[in-house]
Amino acid sequence: MTQYAASVKGSTEKTHLRFALEEIPVPMVYATHRIIRDCNTAFADLFGYDKADLIDRSFAILYPKISDFIRTGRMWLDHLPGSRSYYDERIMMSVTGQRFWCQVTGKSFRHDDPFAHALYCFQRLNRPTAGARLSLSERQHQILTLVSQGKKNADIATELNLSVRTIESHRARLMKIAGCSNAAQLISWFIQGPSKESR
Incomplete structure (x- = not known):
């Protein structure tokens, strides 16, 4: 399981802790070049999959249309360089075909290749998709x-x-x-x- 470092500032010193992705209580996923390499149960549950069915799969399976996947990738490619954070809101799709709005926040860990190593947090939005x-x-x-x-x-x-x-x-x-x-x-x-x- 991929681990990420966090710092807790005490009165006299910093204590460095490490958290497994599974321990983070919100839907999170680690990806390389838009391929899911690791995710927590909260992320898998959001889309109705078992974790094992998502690992090493493209994010494309979570979009209603492949054109949505391509368009979002182009937009993020313009904003993630330089190890910056970025977020947007988009319609995603569960394993049953249900569509729902998500806010996605991501951070790249490579200055020169923003999709090489990135961490994403997903939050479902209470917003109708019909109409x-x-x-x-x-x-x-x-x-x-x-x-x-x-x-x-x-x-x-x-x-x-x-x-x-x-x-x-x-x-x-x-x-x-x-x-x-x-x-x-x-x-x-x-x-x-x-x-x-x-x-």
């Missing part, structure tokens, strides 16, 4: 996720390598789809799901 949002394009889902993180149009444009005008156009269409008049309402629609009136 009008399933008809949105992948790009619209991506922009909605970034808007929900409080990012401004210019930041989103830079992150997605698009023009600010393009982001503004996408947001205008999303506002129309959601029946919203401002960003706060759009974020609420995204987080809570469409109201009965908009369905």
